[in-house]
Amino acid sequence: MTNSSALSSARTQTLIGRLGEIRTDWQLDEIRALFALPFADLIYHAQRVHRANFDPNEVQVSTLLSIKTGACPEDCAYCSQSIRFETGLKSEPLMDMEDVLEKARVAKANGATRFCMGAAYRSPKPKQLAQIVEMVKGVRAMGMETCVTLGMVNSEQARQLKDAGLDYYNHNLDTSESYYKEIITTRTYQDRLDTLQAVREAGINVCCGGILGMGETQLDRAQLLHTLATLPQHPESVPINQLMQVEGTPLHGATKVEPFDFVRAIAVARLLMPRAHVRLSAGRSDMSDETQALCFLAGANSIFYGDKLLTTENPDENHDRDLFERLGIRGEVLRTEASCRRAENAEAATA
Numbered sequence: 001m002t003n004s005s006a007l008s009s010a011r012t013q014t015l016i017g018r019l020g021e022i023r024t025d026w027q028l029d030e031i032r033a034l035f036a037l038p039f040a041d042l043i044y045h046a047q048r049v050h051r052a053n054f055d056p057n058e059v060q061v062s063t064l065l066s067i068k069t070g071a072c073p074e075d076c077a078y079c080s081q082s083i084r085f086e087t088g089l090k091s092e093p094l095m096d097m098e099d100v101l102e103k104a105r106v107a108k109a110n111g112a113t114r115f116c117m118g119a120a121y122r123s124p125k126p127k128q129l130a131q132i133v134e135m136v137k138g139v140r141a142m143g144m145e146t147c148v149t150l151g152m153v154n155s156e157q158a159r160q161l162k163d164a165g166l167d168y169y170n171h172n173l174d175t176s177e178s179y180y181k182e183i184i185t186t187r188t189y190q191d192r193l194d195t196l197q198a199v200r201e202a203g204i205n206v207c208c209g210g211i212l213g214m215g216e217t218q219l220d221r222a223q224l225l226h227t228l229a230t231l232p233q234h235p236e237s238v239p240i241n242q243l244m245q246v247e248g249t250p251l252h253g254a255t256k257v258e259p260f261d262f263v264r265a266i267a268v269a270r271l272l273m274p275r276a277h278v279r280l281s282a283g284r285s286d287m288s289d290e291t292q293a294l295c296f297l298a299g300a301n302s303i304f305y306g307d308k309l310l311t312t313e314n315p316d317e318n319h320d321r322d323l324f325e326r327l328g329i330r331g332e333v334l335r336t337e338a339s340c341r342r343a344e345n346a347e348a349a350t351a
């Protein structure tokens with residue numbers, strides 16, 4: 001899929017002319033046409049839309065901590081934490097509050113503005129959720145944004161997290177609805193959409209994306225992005241992961257995603273959801289610096305920082321610092337509602 005578009009040239013022109021609009025009525029053939037644009041055109045439009053919404057030299061930095069590791073009853077075919085696969089991973093119970101807060105302090109000192117906590121649950125039990133609620137409160141009190149990923153949650157659980165001050169809930173769709181059954185059988189695509197709805201209705205920001213390199217087609221990638229971009233409201237954060245292959249999981253040995261195809265997916269995500277933070281997420285340790293730079297050029301503006309991503313590798317902090325320096329990238333400063341209001345007031349006062 002490189003240079004042929006299924007759209008008429010008139011529709012292609014209209015599509016290009018509307019890029020930058022916030023739309024939730026994207027058509028699948030439009031998305032396929034974006035994927036099919038010549039690479040330079042696609043990157044140009046993605047960068048144009050990116051600059052209209054963000055400082056192109058700023059990247060938001062999050063740190064991810066596994067607060068409960070392994071022994072997960074789900075069967076996600078890519079995951080080292082599923083109890084169903086022999087991956088040699090050592091399971092660990094829910095961490096103590098103080099240990100979590102200490103990790104958050106270190107992350108903050110290293111420049112992270114958001115602290116993400118992941119627990120390998122199908123869905124948290126009431127006692128577990130109560131403990132996590134306290135962790136959210138504690139991290140928030142340090143002045144960091146908080147994010148958790150805990151599996152499925154219902155409206156009541158989402159409300160408890162919102163009341164604790166949770167900023168983001170991560171729950172990925174992983175892939176297209178049609179390919180999904182090849183990847184997970186223990187929960188449905190609709191279960192995932194229901195969790196996203198519960199989170200959204202509770203007033204928590206949504207972090208939702210997918211994984212590339214699981215044997216899916218370009219059409220599956222277009223369908224995944226179509227589902228994300230036609231949710232009633234775009235996710236605020238869209239992680240695009242490249243599969244980290246783990247020995248012992250069914251997807252170990254899957255065909256790797258071609259770097260340009262990965263960059264294309266980032267660019268199309270940027271065009272479909274202009275105001276979302278598009279996160280260059282898992283898989284960076286397998287990418288060259290040049291591929292990462294292309295991803296930033298295509299509109300990626302968020303990364304995970306720290307040498308571990310839950311249970312898989314991530315580039316080490318020094319390498320990331322060096323890459324940012326070489327590209328002239330700054331970590332995005334956390335703009336709290338209060339600081340935005342202060343900036344707006346200052347602007348109004350000097351106008």
Ligand code: SF4
Nearest residue numbers: 072074076079082120
């Ligand atoms: S991805 Fe999450 S839900 Fe799936 S097996 Fe891993 S920890 Fe469990």
